[in-house]
Amino acid sequence: MSETFPIDGSRDALWMQTAVAAPKTETLSTAEDCEVAIVGAGLTGLNAALLLAKAGKSVCVLDAKSIGFGASGRSGGQVNLGLNLGPAALIEKFGLDQGERMIDAVVNTPDRVFTLINKHELRCDAVQAGWIQGAINKRVSAEQKSLAAEYAQHGCELELLDKASMRHRTGTNLYSSGLLSPSAGFLQPLSYTRELARVAQENGAKIFTYSLVEQLVKDRDRWLLKTANGTVRCNKVLLCGNGYTDNLQKGLAETVVPVRSILMATAPLSTELRQSVLPKQVSFVDKRRLILYFRYDRDGRLCAGYHGPMRDSFRLQDYVLLKEKVTAIFPQLKDCIWERHWGGRIAITKNALPFIGEPLPGVISCMGYNGRGVGMGTLMGQAAAQHALGMENSDIAFPICEPSRFMLHRFHALGVNASIRWFELQEYVDSLQRS
Template identity: 35%
Template sequence: MKEACLWQDTSPEPLPELTALEGPQTSEVAVIGGGITGLSTALHLAEAGTAVTLVEAGEIPSGGSGRNVGLVNAGLWIPPDDICNALGEQDGERVNAILGGAPAEVFALIELHGIQCQATRSGTLHLAHNTKGERELARRAEQFQKRGAPVELIEDDVCWSKIGTRRIQRALLDRRAGTINPVAYTRGLARAAIAAGALLYARSPALGVARVGDSWRVTTPRGRVTAARLVLATNAYTEDDWNQVRQHYFPGHFFQVASAPLSDELAGDILPERQGAWDTRKVLSSIRRDADGRLILGTLGRGDGRPRAYVRCWADRIQGHYFPQLGRIDWERTWTGRIAFTPDHTLRLFEPAPGILAATGYNGRGITTGTVVGKGFARYLTHGDDTLLPLPIRTPKPIQAKPLWSSSYEGGFTLYHTGQCLRVLI
């Protein structure tokens, strides 16, 4: 089992042939970060006729935009009523409405720009792993249906036919959602942004930002960009102390394990409609198949740096519990991505300084949230209108005790996985 991201090696969209930024440039808007948020911002700005220059520290993508599960999910991590409780009724329902429609935004971009990302639109499945989980899914279903969302609770034989396991008796099917290869989607956004006129540069990490008259100057190792407006789209991969995004999330991780391709004869009854799935465990397990038939399992926590035996033991335990009909299978690779968490599980959109926009705190919903935030940022920058954004632009307080939040999460994940490996938990 090697440590390498599956999506990088199986992307139908090629790696964009980008150069590093050399020398000085001027632009109307500069974007730092070549993930989904930054690229969606650049694409929509360029389509509106705004000059935009984007700099990315690595290749596109090199962060969480290419290392996630590839679920095109609606909404946030927490259910709609909880969002309203956290943000207030007005802002909460705004989030519910805009992010509820976010999968449609993603699939519209895929179709419009011919992005080859192995997209499916058969929905996603939230799996109840026990009686408490069944009650939670019933609560979510009621809240979604009250808002007109096309979701339904399925049970018993219908569950078996869609998932391929007798371990799950109830599941919530969300027909708004689907799956993609996230690397291919991100590269497709880059291709579309370039075609629209955006200037994209790879291997050009932002070393600092300084105010120069009425503009902002972004310095890279071999160049600089001066622009009237600046977007910080670094999210969970924010490394530098000067970048104020770092104050507004605490990092967590999610690791995945992929099998070798499985034949339909062996595994054809597992997620036959290619829905992505995840369960209601306190430390969830995600399950999906890729276009080549691999079984891909994931969970919260770090896999990188762990002994391979630990990662393999966890994967064997989950696979053996849900899909014992597979017998022992060959785990081909593993990889880990980073998540920007917030204590209330809601995102943050803010202006760290006049002329700068920033976003973070997607809490594991980066594909859809990043896409609509980028579109909303572009609208806000060109028209001063924030109605396409899931939330108004605010100035939130920095998160306190970030190291404690991160260590508590990671410690809890590790203990839970250890319990699963020891067969104390499942």
């Protein structure tokens, strides 16, 4: 690939090469009528569609592009436990009852995903071999200890790993300690999303691709969605655009900042290299201020990810820093060939938590996973569907809430770039204090 050839974040994803086929879909060209319309055929929208269809509701899902075109078809596919806030912070923010409901749901997120996969026989190369977070300095080690203690109080055992154990599991001596979440794992994210679409269709959901919803208007006591060539009339609408949210619903795009994450994948590695780099098939995160993440695919390609530039089309130059960081951790990879490069948008929220909102009666928004949407999108998509079914707030893991908006949102790229420079500076300071 030439230095200047633009990399398309979706088309060039490794997952496009190894995914199961997408189910057949059409572009909307009719006047549809259903109970619930869902905007966004990512894993949030499709998990919601599946739950609603199984509950007997008529459902139409519409996506501007293909199934999994957004982050769902490009992600690292790590199925992680937890949110960016730990149990104590959740209880402080939401109170004991609601906080405990959330914690309970969150700690069971990986099992929820893998159980769903097994139940519906979703073909998505799922591996539940655990997730390790490596601590590069004393600050992160201390954070991990207190987080493990907090989760233990809620019956969730996270294992603290010492330096020797980290070397054994990761193949590098760099980490002074680590945190193992045994129930976590990874999957082929585009296959997972396409398979969710297949099962949702089998349960009666209609899915329309290349059907950008251009307008959402009130239609007496119902809602009307308009695309270039068709309409959907419905009682309820779920907005599941996450980092790809546009101006369809006024103010919604301002609740998230779309930060880019980039990924790259090697050619299949030799057995020798695979035994020396993450030999236990765990997914792995290097917990610095700016996170580096790793996993294998089913054919032994190593995938590595990092934050990217604030645009949707990438260049090989954007991956130089990531390659340097990877070889600083695993010098044995210095001559390996990185065959695939891609990336996409992560939706960051003001309080670092995802949300389910109801900007208008009967219009439910569900998004803001802050980079943890494979597990959380599954959980929240199902929770949004429960809200659409009319279940009580108190019976659902995530209640309806009013999301905060970013002020001066149109300048978000400047803000993100400034934050990244700040985190880089802090990382440098951390490196001077390394244990």
